[in-house]
Amino acid sequence: MHAPSTRKTLLALTLAAAFGGFAATAIRSGLDQPAHAETAAPAVLPGISALPTTVAGQPLPSLAPMLEKVTPAVVSVRTRQVVRVSPFGDDPFFRRMFPELTQQQLNQSLGSGVIVDAKNGYVLTNHHVIEGADDVTVILADGRTVKAEFVGSDPDTDVALMQIHADNLTAIPLADSDALRVGDFVVAVGNPFGLGQTVTSGIVSAVGRSNVPGVGFQNFIQTDASINPGNSGGALVNLNGQLVGINTASFNLQGSMAGNIGLGFAIPSDLASGVMQQLLANGGVVRRGTLGIETQDVDERIAKSLGLDVARGAAVTRVYPESAGKDAGLQPGDVIVAANGRHIDNGEMLRNFQGLQPANAKVTLDVRRDGKPLQLSATLREQPHELEGKDLDPRLAGASFAELPETARRSGVSGVLVSEVARGSRAERNGLRKGDIVLAASSGGFSDLPGFRASLGNEPQQLVLRVLRGGRPGTLPMR
Structure with missing residues (x-):
């Protein structure tokens, strides 16, 4: 956006903020006045000036023309999930013994x-929006309601992809989110609290958030x-109406009912597109x-x-055979x-970096070996x-093992997940x-x-697992 246009936008936002603050002050001072029984003389209220229609001879800048192109591409997503609720919780034995006590509940x-x-x-959304849904409906900006088909999702980046079949759809062009800078103006469009399509604006507060x-x-983009x-x-979206991120979360230690505190996060469009x-x-899966x-x-x-001069980085403690690290010469x-020029301060940052890379990605590692730099x-x-x-x-026959969800790892849990156990299998008999x-x-x-696979490479004589359930x-x- 050109500098004169940016200055106009800044002026409009300043005028709007000033007017909003004045109105709120006037209302609050009226509410704070004590009540009186006697009749008082009618107060003379100062006049409130309307916003000017022009500034320096130019029409007041507005986001409306840009939003007219953007809002048709933002949809509401409604999900339905039928769950079976039992007074015995998830215990499979009692659920089978007393099926008449199990009821269906619609979420x-x-x-x-x-x-x-x-x-x-194709419609992008968050994984947590459609997770576990039996039925997903999309409501277009023009009021049409269409069924959505699930294409795939990635829980660890919270990105999901759906497909709808309808005529005259509008899409948002994608921007290069890597070009975003702190201070850039952005606009969020969505369906908060089910009220209907709503627009809010702000700036980019930070980029590359990973904590x-x-x-x-x-x-994350923070806004x-x-x-x-x-x-x-x-x-x-940016002020050109291009998609820079997928809104995913707000952060408030007191919960959502405490209101917005200006800490919102979005998945960069480059990551979501990848x-x-x-x-x-x-x-439908990510490799x-x-x-x-x-x-x-x-x-x-x-x-x-x-x-090392500084206590920073991820120290390699083990290199698996036939791994990318082994081939690269890590010891x-x-x-x-650093990895691809990005600072690596600890093991979690390295894990987060790897988790955002596809299989077969080329990576340049900055390493310190015996205190000396090596690439x-x-x-x-x-x-x-x-x-x-x-x-x-x-x-372990009959059991399947999977990586822990990254959300569990960030809560301090480390290990592997038992994803399935076949009924009557040796694994089930072992508990x-x-x-x-x-x-x-x-x-x-x-x-x-x-690491779990490598630890079992020599088939130990006695195998005892420590399990969290x-x-x-327990063991x-x-x-």
Whole structure:
């Protein structure tokens, strides 16, 4: 946008803010006056001037022309989920014994979405908007209601893709979100609280945020534009009407009912577009790349022992055989301080960086080895989604193991998830249940699925798993 146009927009926003503040002050001072029984002389109220129609001979700038092109591409998303509720909770034995006590309950939720491909009817939204839904309906800006088909989703980046079939759709063009700068004006469009299409504005408060609690892999745009419940999945656009992000979350320690406090987050359009392309190419799933290493944070003690001036980086503690890290020449004791030019301060930052890369991505690593700088090149290999227990150890036959959701890892849990357990299998007889989290094993230490597989490589004589179930830890001997 040209500088004169930007100045006009700034002037309009300043005038609007001043007028809003004046009106609020006038109303509040009236409410604060004490009540009197006697009749008082009628007060003379000062006149309130209307906003001018022109400034310096030019029409007052407005976002309306841009929004007229954008809003038809932002949709409301309604989901329905039928759940079976039992007084015995999820206990399968009692649910089978007393099926008459199990009732059906209908859960409904609201969110937003963005049409990014009008020809094919592709709609981007958040994974948490459509998670577990049995039925998804999209309401277009012109009032039409259409059924949506699920294409795929990625829980760890909170991106989901749907498809709708309708004529005369409008899509939002995608911007280069990497070009965003702190201070750029942005506008959020969505369906907060189910009220209907709503527009809020603000600026980019920060870019590259990756320390938001309770969320998966992150590279968020932070904005002070209001993002309220129901805005999730909506559009964050620049003043040219281009999509720069998918609104995903607001942050408030007191909960959403405390109101907006100017901490909203959006998934950059470049990241959302990359996930969408993977979902389309890989049958609705994302294939991530990994170095195949284990690391630990560098503290003052480790920094001193490794000859580092600053306690920063991810220290390599283990390099798996036949991994991308092994091929790149990484060794235990190396400290990774940057990846593709981005600072790596600790192990979590390295994990977050890898989680945002597709399989076969080229990565340049800045490393410190024996205190000296070294640069290595790696080609990431696909991170396994799931491993069968029978391929790991015969005592685990019948169970399937998957990576923990990244949200669980950010809450401090480390290990692997038991994703399935076949009825009557050896794993079930050994006590494993779907949903268990394997925290540790007598076979050796691990923090993720490749580490779990590596620890079982020598088939230990005795195998005991430490398991977290329903928030309670326990041990299970595998026989």
